[in-house]
Amino acid sequence: MPMPETVSLRINGKELSVAPGTTVAAAILIAGHSAFRRSVAGTPRGPLCGMGICFECRVTVNGEPHARSCQIECMPGMEVRTGD
Amino acid sequence: MSKSFDAVIAGAGIVGTACALELAKAGLCVAVVEPHVVGGGATAAGMGHVVVMDDSEAQFALTHYSQQLWQQLAEELPAFGESEQRGTIWVAADEEEMLEVRRKQAYYNARGVTAEILDAHALAEAEPNLRPGLPGGLFVPGDSVVYPPCVAAHLMRRAQDHGAVLMPGRSVTAIADNGVRLSDGTNVPMGLFVNAAGSWSPELDPGIGVKKRKGHLLITDRYPGFVHHQLVELGYLKSAHSMTSESVAFNAQPRSTGQVLIGSSRQFGAEGAEVEAHMLRRMLLRACEYMPGLARLRTVRTWTGFRAATPDKLPLIGPSPGRENRYLATGHEGLGITTSLGTAKLLADQILKRTPSIPFAPYLPSRSMEHDAHA
Amino acid sequence: MTEAHVSCDVLVVGGGPAGLTAAQVACESGAKTILLDDNPAFGGQIWRGAKHFRFDNKVLDLISDQTAAQLGTTDEPARLRKMPGWRVVAAPRPGVATAESLSETNSIHFQKLILATGARERFLPFPGWTLPNVMGAGGLQAMVKSGLPIAGKRVVIAGTGPLLLAVAEYLKQCRADVRLIAEQASGSSLFRFGLSLTSHPAKLFQAAMLKARLLTVPYLTDCWVTRAEGKDTLERVCLRQESKSWQLECDYLATGFHLIPNTELAELMGCAIENGCVKVDEDQQTSVPNVYCAGEPTGIGGVEKSVVEGRIAGLAAAGLAQEARKYHAVWRHCARFAGRLNETFRLREELKALSTDETFVCRCEDVTLAQLRECSTWRAAKLHRRCGMGPCQGRICGPAVEFLFGWKPESVRPPVFPARVESLTQADVEEKSS
Incomplete structure (x- = not known):
């Protein structure tokens, strides 16, 4: 089966197409969001370590909270929500 | 000197x-x-559960008196004390435990402690993540949670x-x-x-x-609204207070951070402070029986401690x-x-x-x- | 379908240079091997850039892209089972590891275990370091490799260590506008380091420096970022070199202060730790029988040391310790280089003064420097101020706090990484055969 050329997902309700293999974190940055979430004191945060350790890139993926977006590849139809 | x-x-x-x-x-x-x-x-x-208990008159007297002192202290506690009056829900698993709910309510009410019986519907409404079909529970609103x-x-x-x-x-x-x-x-x-x-x-x-009685606890990541009250199984009275061997009971507590604290276990004769996989497993299986959704929450930490138990x-x-x-x-x-x-x-x-x-x-x-x- | 459990002769945890080599060697030696890594793809974290250094290097030839490619094809030996996207979270009893993926949990039964858990970047707090688009150096590289377009973006790379150069080179190749590399180490120590590099492992570093220069990126030593600024995201950084300070507009700051060995899983297994690293014997065996460790967790030393250690561990775990001994000379060579490396990129005292009272040190729980100053131990900081109590379990703030205050983190308990509650209820935690 040929690889699809792009993967379409929704980030905060907006459709986005990315190359296969793109992580959710990269997709969120591509979509123009640098703040992925609010810290416990309410300050904006984005990815730090890029390797699944720091938990700063957490977003809600398909309704599941606390998903580390740097560790998850984009899948067709994925629903991603930032800002939690 | x-x-x-x-x-x-x-x-x-x-x-x-x-x-x-x-x-x-x-x-x-x-x-x-x-x-x-x-x-x-x-x-x-x-x-950190501030709770009125009724195992004995003496236990009731001391816990009730202390709870009043906690209410006074709560006013001056700094935010780090994480004091919240969540109330306790004693969860009944069957009709036999509902009898205990009624006895307990009568006992508390007779001594000036507000306690309200929840039927199956009210319990499910109060704590939607409890498993369906539980017959009810006893809500004691004066109990609180602190850090x-x-x-x-x-x-x-x-x-x-x-x-x-x-x-x-x-x-x-x-x-x-x-x-x-x-x-x-x-x-x-x-x-x-x-x-x-x-x-x-x-x-x-x-x-x-005084003997050491080991306990295990677990805390999850932040899931605000997953649990609303301090939840304790009424079977706790049967299982937790046996002075013998090992026991577990379902406890779930909402922290002000949105985290869920899950307990509890009791062991005599365990001197080491290490987290024991088999006790943790039993404790969590018990908790998941009552609250199946806990299984998918993320654990951030587990730990143990030693209670000072008297006969x-x-x-x-x-x-x-x-x-x-x-x-x-x-x-x-x-x-x-x-x-x-x-x-x-x-x-x-x-x-x-x-x-x-x-x-x-x-x-x-x-x-x-x-x-x-x-x- | 979730299996009750899977079993193997050798379980290799970590699919970077050390783990890939160990898995390949163990498997070729006849051992039924499982290789798992928490990332969706193998290749390692920090040295993902390794394949961009193409040298005639005997040691690197032991693995290189070829191994990774081999392991990535379908005609791999049936003896090897790959589990990308799986992370070990607990070790309920000897010979059993609990691993979870995004949706499943599995128990892995093993005879021998090779820990190749790699390293993570050390981060130091400074004002503004929590702003979005301030990332680790390896972090930004990982982000670009996983799809972030960087062409034309203005990037400042700052901190310490050879990784800064590797990242700069990679980002340049991706047509980023790398405006500056700020290395906190002194020019004189780097010069001494350079002179001491007379043999091949170090060529990696020399060549990278050279390339960085050829690529016309300014490389300043004795230089560091004093603060990051921006409204809701990074807009500029403030830099200092000796008495000079200035600002630089940028889209990303890639910052890291050398590397920290990932020793948590080894600690959970009960392995002895010495000077922050997993203690091993000459067969790479830890203080716990049948548990081996290879690569960065035994001491930060880069790809070559990792590859050699992975080879030794893989052979030893497969029962060919004698065979492994012929690599000891190469290993000693790499270890000497590692020692010089870590000495050169030692952190300077001035970095302790970067944070202000309001700077968050613990990013999970937003614990400020002022709050930590009220505490006297790591445990007090945890209990009274929630430092290290968040989901990173102190992996980010722990090394920073150790640098700032000298407090050592507490012992490791399960889960060694945030894990689903159900992963701690696996049936075979009890001591019995299933």
Whole structure:
């Protein structure tokens, strides 16, 4: 089966197409969001370590909270929500 | 030789710090000796559930009295104390336990404690993540949740405001009539000694009948709204208070952070502090029976602690039998957070010969403890 | 379908240079091997850039892209089972590891275990370091490799260590506008380091420096970022070199202060730790029998040391310790280089003064420097101020706090990484055969 050329997902309700293999974190940055979430004191945060350790890139993926977006590849139809 | 104190307290857990504040407020010159961190032992390991209990009249009296003291303290606690009046829901698993719900409600109401029966529908509404089909529960709105290490630190600071001295990083190695020796070699002259060392208290007062009872706890990441009240299975009364071997019971607590604290386990004879996979597993399987959705939540941390258990499940508050000028404030088992404030009052009442608010006789260390519950 | 459990002769945890090599060697030696890594793809974290250094290097030839490619094809030996996207979270009893993926949990039964858990970047707090688009150096590289377009973006790379150069080179290749590399180490120590590099492992570093220069990226030593600024995201950084300070507009700051070994899983297994690293014997065996460790966790030393250690561990775990001994000379060579490396990129004292009272040190729980100053131990900081109590379990703030205050983190308990509650209820935690 040929690889699809792009993967379409929704980030905060907006459709986005990315190359296969793109992580959710990269997709969120591509979509123009640098703040992925609010810290416990309410300050904006984005990815730090890029390797699944720091938990700063957490977003809600398909309704599941606390998903580390740097560790998850984009899948067709994925629903991603930032800002939690 | 260092300066002389009216009272030296061993242990800066929540009981030791509460006693320090109570004695210091009464004008005594107090020193608190703590080998580790303020509130770092069983105080840090416990759930921080301030709860009225009815195992016995004496237990009810002390927990009820203490809860009123907690309500007063809540007003002055800093945010780090994470004090929240969540209320407890005692969850019934079957019709037999619903009978217990009704008995318990009658008991509480007769003694002025608000308690409301939830039927199956009301329980499901109050806690949608409980498994479907539970027959109901008892809601006790006056119970609350606190973060004990920070409360202990607060009590210690308040005591220090009244002149108390904290001696951290040292333990008491020898006790004489007129002073104690510390692990760094210091001799501290004193008038009286209070053993508030929790499960380690028998090392200072051998023969007092306090045994270590290990417990496990787990805390999840933040899931605000997953649990709303402190939840305890009513089967707890059957399982948790057996003095034998190992038991687990479903406890789930909402923290002000949105985290869920899950318990509980009880073990005698386990001396090591390591998290034991088989106990953790049993405890979590029990919790997931009641709340299946817990299975998918992320655990951030697990830990253990040691309760200071006595044979009759009541604490030891008062003179250490056969030892001049020495007092005990220990043996609180799983209720140390709740009863710490009442303990401090009753201890000070005895030391200062004040009229106590509730009778202290049931907690005197010299009492007979023959009525061992499981016998 | 979820299996009750899977079993193997050798379980390799970590699919970077050490783990890939160990798995390949163990498997070729006849051992039924499982290789797992928490990332969706193998290749390692920090040295993902490794394949961009193409040298005639005997040691690197032991693995290189070829191994990774081999392991990535379908005609791999049936003896090897790959589990990308799986992370070990607990070790309920000897010979059993609990692993979870995004949706499943599995128990892995093993005879021998090779820990190749790699390293993570050390981060130091400074004002503004929590702003979005301030990332780790390896972090930004990982982000670009996983799809972030960087062409034309203005990037400042700052901190310490050879990784900064590797990242700079990679980002340049991706046509980023790398405006500056700020290395906190002194020029004189780097010069001494350069002179001491007379043999091949170090060529990697020399060549990278050279390439960085050829690529016309300014490389300043004795230089560091004093603060990051921006409204809701990074807009500029403030830099200092000796008495000079200035600002630089940028889209990303890639910052890291050398590497920290990932020793948590080894600690959970009960392995002895010495000077922050997993203690191993000459067969790479830890203080726990049948548990081996290879690569960065035994001491930060880069790809070559990792590859050699992976080879030794893989052979030893497969029962060919004798065979492994012929690699000891190469290993000693790499270890000497590692020692010089870590000495050169030692952190300077001035970095302790970067944070202000309001700077968050613990990013999970937003614990400020001022709050930590009220504490006297790591445990007090945890209990009274929630430092290290968040989901990273102190992996980010722990090394920073150790640098700032000298406090050592507490012992490791399960789960060694945030894990689903159900992962701690696996049936075979009890001591019995299933």
